[in-house]
Amino acid sequence: MSAEIFPLAATTLSGFEEILADELRSFGARDVQIGRRAVTFQGDLGFIYKVNFRSRLALRVLKPIKSFVAINEVAYYARIRSFAWEKIIKPENTMAIRVALNSQTFRHSHFMAQKAKDAIVDRIREKTGDRPNVDTDKPDVPIHIYIERELVTISMDSSGDSLHMRGYRQITGQAPLNEVLAAGIVELSEWDPTTPFYDGMCGSGTLAIEAAIKGLKMPPGLFRKQGYAFEKWPDFDKALFDTIVESSLDRMSDLKLQIYASDDSSNVVAKAKKNIYNAELEDEIEVSHLNFFDLKPKGKRGTVVLNPPYGERMDKENIDELYQKLGDAFKQNWQGHTCFIFSGNLGALKKVGLRSPSKKELFNGSIECRLARFDVYEGSKKHRTDDPS
Structure with a gap:
């Protein structure tokens, strides 16, 4: 039985989109498309593990789970609340929401993150009678939202801490390079x-x-000691991840x-x-x-x-x-x-x-x-x- 293939995205720094696309192709990514500070592609669960562990150029690896058009904040809240979040986030989990935007309709990322948090919490409370807490430092389930004009894409952030946080650099100078x-x-x-x-x-x-x-x-x-967010996903396959680590070494x-x-x-x-x-x-x-x-x-x-x-x-x-x-x-x-x-x-x-x-x-x-x-x-x-x- 072949593994399920789904759309993915890797974010990077401005100017690195093409070299990240080349790196992803070298890993075996399918349908690679260059975007703005991001590259989209197709892959399976193992590919998420591989890019997180091996990429030198990606900041985060995202798995999109919902896209929609929102013309205002009311529609934005309603569409997010309509999603079955209770299947992904349990009341005992912690969560955090990051919003990146390029929009004239929605201009304040912190406010849009707060509205999304309200929608998710309200949905889970309605369905379970309880609610998850927010932990912006070490969340169990980090959520990434990207707003391009009025198109909203919600993704599971598989990385957790940004992938630039390798783990080897404990001492820096006055103006260190990421x-x-x-x-x-x-x-x-x-x-x-x-x-x-x-x-x-x-x-x-x-x-x-x-x-x-x-x-x-x-x-x-x-070098990474803090692990990855995907290790807390319900479908995390430790044996598969261990195999990818060994083959990478x-x-x-x-x-x-x-x-x-x-x-x-x-x-x-x-x-x-x-x-x-x-x-x-x-x-x-x-x-x-x-x-x-x-x-x-x-x-x-x-x-x-x-x-x-x-x-x-x-x-x-x-x-x-x-x-x-x-x-x-x-x-x-x-x-x-x-x-x-x-x-x-x-x-x-x-x-x-x-x-x-x-x-x-x-x-x-x-x-x-x-x-x-x-x-x-x-x-x-x-x-x-x-x-x-």
């Missing part, structure tokens, strides 16, 4: 794991760790990686080493207390990814000088390498002095950023040219 953001940057760099990877401003080490996870084909769920690579993380702050380096230790990647990532401008390549080819300061704590003259020096260092020391700068200072990026064939728009939290690529060819021109783009 783990999924770091994984997406590594993916967009098109780094070949048989070549060196350099993170010369490593901060808490997230870019280097996510590069190692990619290079080793390591499932990110390996069996496919890991034994490739010897060349990943180098460095920073000019000894305190920052200590934090990175602790996180790398937590991820059990000390043998894969070489960490050093070194200024990027003193860092030298280990070979003729490789990938450099930097996340320099955006300038919040530096004046404009100093930040422009820093980015200019980065461009000079690329030309002088990194010929033959592909270099990337991820930054939220779009003006300073123009001071690098090298043409950038691509600048991918991304966001670090609410900060609009660019992932700028610089191909540093052997015999690169020595003269500087401010990038007007």
Whole structure:
């Protein structure tokens, strides 16, 4: 008997939709469609487990259970209350509701979450005489609602805590990169794991760790201690989940990686080493207390990814000088390498002095950023040219 196939969705960060779609296809997803900060696809129960455990690029895996059009809050409440919630949520369960919206009709996500909670609680109380409680921290049943104009889609959130919460990062710096953001940057760099990877401003080490996870084909769920929401579903199949975990571990690579993380702050380096230790990647990532401008390549080819300061704590003259020096260092020391700068200072990026064939728009939290690529060819021109783009 074949497993039931149903529609699913995986959410991600803006700009990562296409690479998430590619990742899902590599897992065997069917009917993959790219949306706004999400990718929809078809899969079975085991596929939910697989994406949660193996995806480097998804934030949440959702199972849609109801869609409808609501022209106002009254209709919204009524349609949600009409659903048989008592079959999914028991009075002894806890629940939480997250609402994301892109709508002129409904503008306040917190209010819409409250209305949905009222509808669900009223339905369950009517049918059972009792009601579930809300637990926004560790709910038994997290519900996700997405409103696009007047189309409402309600989903079971199979992940629980966001999948960027890998579990290895216990110590962070002043402006840490989200783990999924770091994984997406590594993916967009098109780094070949048989070549060196350099993170010369490593901060808490997230870019280097996510590069190692990619290079080793390591499932990110390996570090996750808090588990997943689907483990509390009535139809949870532990034997199937255990099989998926084992098969994911069996496919890991034994490739010897060349990943180098460095920073000019000894305190920052200590934090990175602790996180790398937590991820059990000390043998894969070489960490050093070194200024990027003193860092030298280990070979003729490789990938450099930097996340320099955006300038919040530096004046404009100093930040422009820093980015200019980065461009000079690329030309002088990194010929033959592909270099990337991820930054939220779009003006300073123009001071690098090298043409950038691509600048991918991304966001670090609410900060609009660019992932700028610089191909540093052997015999690169020595003269500087401010990038007007």
